[in-house]
Amino acid sequence: MAGSKGVVLAALFANGAIAIMKFGGFLLTGSPSMLSETYHSISDTGNQIFLLVGIRFSEKESSREHPFGYGKAQFFYSFLVAVLLFGIAGWESAKHGYNAIVHGGHGAAGTITLAGATFPSWYVNVVVLLGAIGFETYALSKANAEMQRQIDHYGWSGIREAFDKMSDVTTLTAFTEDTIALLGAALALVGILLSKATGNEVYDAVAALLIGFMLMGFALALAWENKRLILGESLPADVEADLRDVVTGTPRVVHLDTFRTVYVGPQTVLVTMDVSFDPQTEAGDIDGIISDIEDRLLKTDDRIQHVYVEPEV
Structure with a gap:
């Protein structure tokens, strides 16, 4: 349990900082993919809060009403993360990206003046995303260390088998979320750089759409993983x-x-x-x-x- 809580706290710190950075980048540049990434990081931050609530609730002593304890609270709160946070954030991201493709977006053109210095606005997004990648790499390293510890402990062949057999949904959720966050930041970065290189803002909008689809896909996968445990899965x-x-x-x-x-x-x-x-x-x-x-x-x-x-x- 201590390992899972450490993973969640590391991700909460990283995602909270990233959400603020990305939202600031969106306000300065109006980039569609940066707004999608803001939704993404806000959902990640909310995710960690839900998981911490689940961990805290699951630590309650058993009672007459719950003679085997409250451990399944973690399954429930992780399921809420999938349905309420990633599903909604993914939908909003995809919708914003689609609207930007069809109707056009603000893009990341022009310049910005900060502290007396003037530079292209797309610089802001690149710096923010590189910072996000750094934070997410830190969070993923913590989640991966706990994943590998459990893989070694139970003799699983690797991450694929761990996904099928793991009951520690808190670590599983954090690991997958951090991986998706890195992919999302990379997609946004590619979209912004392609828009800058070609002068066509549609790449930025397409990146936002893909980030939304990715989040919704993760929501479905996470909900499915929690379903098997909520319904009472046996050992392999x-x-x-x-x-x-x-x-x-x-x-x-x-x-x-x-x-x-x-x-x-x-x-x-x-x-x-x-x-x-x-x-x-x-x-x-x-x-x-x-x-x-x-x-x-x-x-x-x-x-x-x-x-x-x-x-x-």
Whole structure:
């Protein structure tokens, strides 16, 4: 949890600074892609706030109403990020870019005078975007470090497998968002430079449209990833197979009748099972065998926090 919170705080600092820089660049130049990038960074900043709220809420102690804790709050708030922030910001960005293509935009032509110095207005956007790329690189490095730590810890083959199996949606969201932010800044930079080189402002507008599409695509992908966890996804089949072997390898266990797992929060798994014991097992020994099963499972996978064993005759 501490790793996830550090990732979010780093991204919040970076995106807050970037949003202010980009909005200032838009006010000075009127560039369509800079407005899209402003929407992008505002959504990123709101994203981090939602994720921090989710982390804080998920840390609440379990209660009668929520006997397995509030871990799924992170899934819910990450889903809100997708629907409310990235979806809306992406739509507004795409709409602004489309209008700029069809009706024309202000572009980034002309000059600007600041502190007595006069220079082409497009310089402002280039400087702002280069600064944004620097901030986003810092945030992405923090998210990537946490991603790689979990990939190494759980033995995943790489980022692709991590996306399929990861339950830490906070880190997953931050990593993807920082990657998309870098791509968005690069698109805006290319659009502005092409408009400057050709004298055709449509490239700037097209960059704004593409940024909007990219944000909406991310919103759909993030919503889909959270859906599987909100609905109660189990551990991957290969992990479950290893856990089954742990149970059947416990002395006095003759058969594993049922075995179920489900995420009740990021990195938190509930396991239930029906187990048949050796008929010669004394009733007084069953509690000790069940405790042994629980200890073996917890040592095998640190995500397992709750184990319920139903003994069968």
